[in-house]
Amino acid sequence: MNLYVLLKMVPDTVEELNVATDGKSLDSEFLRFKLDDPDEHALEQALLLKEKHGGKVTVVALDAPEVDEVLFTALAKGADRAVKILVNQSGLGTVAAARVLADYFASASDKITSDTLVLPGSQAIDDLEGELAPSLAAALNLPFVGVVSGVTLAKEQAVVTKEFAGGLRGEFEVALPAVLGIQSAEKPPRYVPVAKVRAVMKSAKIETVDHTPPDRLIRLELDRMYKPEAAGRAQMLEGAPEGIADKLVEVLANNSVI
């Protein structure tokens, strides 16, 4: 199997997010980046498939702050190759990012083969212009299924589980090659000790590919970005933990649960 996992860095929402003075982007000063959650799962799913069926896992990312560490971590977990596409991502929308990746898959060394599976995350927290997975599938003319939480491989096809709502899921057959938007892997993403990542940093290399940014970065006209007003804000219970617990007991009693 020829497995590709696409890795996207997103702002860590545990930190406070502020809008920059242009009113149209995030203030980068205090931003910390982390790998988008679903991508952790896409990598895990790829590694599980490799363990079962053999093949090669390649992780691909566009250049971004803190991305090298994420790529080395993927190698330490068992990915075979890490590729960084050198393109400026600022202002780059989903459609343009899909274009960049589609160009990458058109290059001689990374052509889509009959046993290729491309595994982006299902949906990132900042995908204003749609999800990359179906945009990439459209650009590469490949089949696509999104919100996938399980993949098994049979002859020339993948059998995938897609989530609907209310715990209901559906099973679909997908002809290979294909693009699958991964929501969660069959198992929790594996852990890799920091020492192992450090060792990989010394021994392994990240391949780089140059790319000129597309002419049109985004098709949308962004008016402004802002923080939501705290509408209908909760009644806040304040004080020391003891006092708060007393108030909570009152709330629970008033709602007749105790």
Next chain:
Amino acid sequence: MATAILVLAEQLRGEIADITFEMLGAGRKLASASGVPLYAALLGSEAAPLAARLGLADKVFVADQPQLNLAPAHTIAVALKAILDQAQVGLVLIGGTNGSIGIGSFLSAKTGLPLVNFGRAAKLEAGAVVVTSQLFGGKILSDVKLADGRGIVSIYPGAFPVEAGKSEGTPSVEKVDVAIEAPKVSFKQYLEPEKGDVDITKQSVLVGVGRGMQTQDNVQLAEDLARILGGAVCASRPVIDQGWLPLSRQVGKSGMTVKPRVYLALGISGAPEHWEGMQNSQCIIAVNTDPKAPIFDGAHYGVVGDVLELLPILIDKVKARKG
């Protein structure tokens, strides 16, 4: 805006999904304000009988073809494109649901219309439609302008009232026949929700735990509280994905929709995908170390603090109260 608005009616297992009514209500407002017709598209052989429920639309385009039943996003986009070409549509509304994911992107690729994701409000402004999107798990809003009102908007479930999209009226129905290539994705079967040890949709008290609980061991504290309150523990997606609790306990977009008397959200940020599943709880109590966590915008009661510190004290106090 000089062209029509089209809502892609979403259905699951013979029922029109609520998101469809949300979109019809929102679409009707925009259509009336700009004096254009509102259309709906209903796809699939099992869906055709449902057209009568879409009375708020001026017209329903029905593609009564079995190949469209549970069809992949690409095929649905092909069908929508055919309707767009025929009916002079400028604005398309699609549900931001798991079922519809990808349709907007394919349609955008086919038509060149820009796609706006995560839409939760829309208004007319001098001929343009301004869409407000919710990004970064609800922490940031972004206004996007669709010039001439042309584009595709994916609508967040829960963004608009369902009732506003219902009508006693009878829409006119126009049958369309779409040329469809054999898809490379085919539906095999439904996998029913796992029957868990407890049915969280039937509990009157739920203790919801999120990533803020930090370890699997800490979930035990929530179990203790749930037991003395006579309820059960449920969770946000990351907790389930880590394997700390079974899938049957997941609340939200992919998980269960719950409406308990009391929902405690412990270490849950309140991302829209979680909110979607528990927003109708009668009383929501949130505990979070981050005073800016979006969960506080919708909860009834909020506590800024460390849940791991608060829980043991709360458990003792509840025990004392119960005697």
